[in-house]
Amino acid sequence: MSIWEFANPVRFMRLSGRVLPWITGLAFLTLLPALYWGFFLTPDDARQGATVKIIYVHVPTAFLAINIYFMMFVTSLIWLIRRHHVSALAAKAAAPIGAVMTLIALITGAVWGQPMWGTWWVWDPRLTSFLIMFIFYIGYIALWAAIDDADKAADLSAILCMIGSVFAIISRYAVNFWSQGLHQGTSAPIIRPGEETQVSAVFWQPLMLSIAGFFLLFLALLLLRTRTEIRNRRINALRAREA
Amino acid sequence: MLPDLGKYAVPVLAAYASMIVFLGGLILISLRNAKKSKETLARLEENRKPK
Numbered sequence: 001m002s003i004w005e006f007a008n009p010v011r012f013m014r015l016s017g018r019v020l021p022w023i024t025g026l027a028f029l030t031l032l033p034a035l036y037w038g039f040f041l042t043p044d045d046a047r048q049g050a051t052v053k054i055i056y057v058h059v060p061t062a063f064l065a066i067n068i069y070f071m072m073f074v075t076s077l078i079w080l081i082r083r084h085h086v087s088a089l090a091a092k093a094a095a096p097i098g099a100v101m102t103l104i105a106l107i108t109g110a111v112w113g114q115p116m117w118g119t120w121w122v123w124d125p126r127l128t129s130f131l132i133m134f135i136f137y138i139g140y141i142a143l144w145a146a147i148d149d150a151d152k153a154a155d156l157s158a159i160l161c162m163i164g165s166v167f168a169i170i171s172r173y174a175v176n177f178w179s180q181g182l183h184q185g186t187s188a189p190i191i192r193p194g195e196e197t198q199v200s201a202v203f204w205q206p207l208m209l210s211i212a213g214f215f216l217l218f219l220a221l222l223l224l225r226t227r228t229e230i231r232n233r234r235i236n237a238l239r240a241r242e243a
Numbered sequence: 244m245l246p247d248l249g250k251y252a253v254p255v256l257a258a259y260a261s262m263i264v265f266l267g268g269l270i271l272i273s274l275r276n277a278k279k280s281k282e283t284l285a286r287l288e289e290n291r292k293p294k
Contacts, residue, residue: 039259040246050248054258061262100269107265108258115254217266225273231280238287 007084009230016223024220031213037206045203054112055199055207060214062105062130068098068218069133069161069168072140076158086226088154089233091161092144093225097218099137106130129170136164150233 006012038056045052072091079088109127110120121127140157147153199207248255 035259044249050246050251050255053248053255057258057262096269100265104262104265107261111254111257111261115251221269221273224277228273228277228280231284235280235284235287238284238291 004082004084007082007086009086009233012086013227013230016227020220020223020227023216023223027213027216027220030209030216034206034209034213038203038210042203042206048116051112051115052203054108055203056210058105058108058112059207060211061101061108063211064214064218065098065102065105065130065133066168066171068094068101069137069165072098072161073165073168076161079154080158085154085233086230088158089229090222090226091158092154093229094222095137095140095144097221097225099134099141101214101218102130102134102137106134126171129167132167133164133171136160136167140164150236 006015035056039053042053044050072094075087075091075094078084079091106127109130113122114120140160143157143160144153147156
C-alpha cells in the first residue's frame, strides 16, 4: 500500500477515524504520567533549584514548535508539487498547534530565564529566531483566513511557509551557528553511541517521556483538526452547489 | 500536595499554568470546531438525499 493512497480524503477519513481514539488515549496515558513524574517526583537541580521542573514543558513544546513547522514545510511542498488537498489541509490544521507550542515555549522560556539569567528576554539568536517563527505561524494562519479561494490560499500560504522555514532551521541550529547568546545548547540532542546526554538521567527519563507525550498529543490534535478541515471543505463545496 | 518549590514557586507554577491554559484552550477549540463541522455536514448531506 502506498502512502499516497491516504491523499484520498475518503481513505484518510476512514483510517484517521479508526486510529484517532487510540492515539488520543495513548497521548494522555503518556503525557499525564510524564508531567506528574517531572513535577512531583524529580529532585531540584544543584544550580537551577526547582526551576528545572520547567524543562518538562519548555523543551517538548520548543521541540514541537520547530518540528511542526518542518512538517508544514513538507506537506506544503507536497501540495505545491502533487496538488493533494489533504496535504494542504494538514498544514493548515497543524499551524495553530505549532503557534500554541511556540507561544508556550516562549512564555516558559521567559519565566525560566528571569530567575536564571536575570532577564525575561534578550535578543539572543535562538530566542529572536523563535519569535520570528511565531510571527510566521500567525501570518500563515492569517493568510489562510484572508483568502476565500481555498486553492489560492493553499498556494500562497505554502509559499509563506517555505520562506518561514528558514527561521525554523535557524531556531534549531542558532546555538551552533553563533557562539554568542545566553541560550545553552539543545537539552534533547540525538544520542550517538558512546556519547553522554547533557542532562542527568534523573531528569532525562521523564523529559523523554514528556516529549513522547507531547508528540502523541500533537498527532491526535493534527488528525482531529485535519478531519475538521476536510469536512469544512466538503461543506463549502455543498453550499457552493446549492447556491 | 505540591512539592516544595522554594523561592522558584512563581516561575515554575506560571510555566505549568500557561501550558494548561493555552494547550487546554487549543484542545477545547479543536473539539468544538470538530463537533460543529460534523453536525453541519451531516445536516447538509441529509438535505441532499432524495425525498
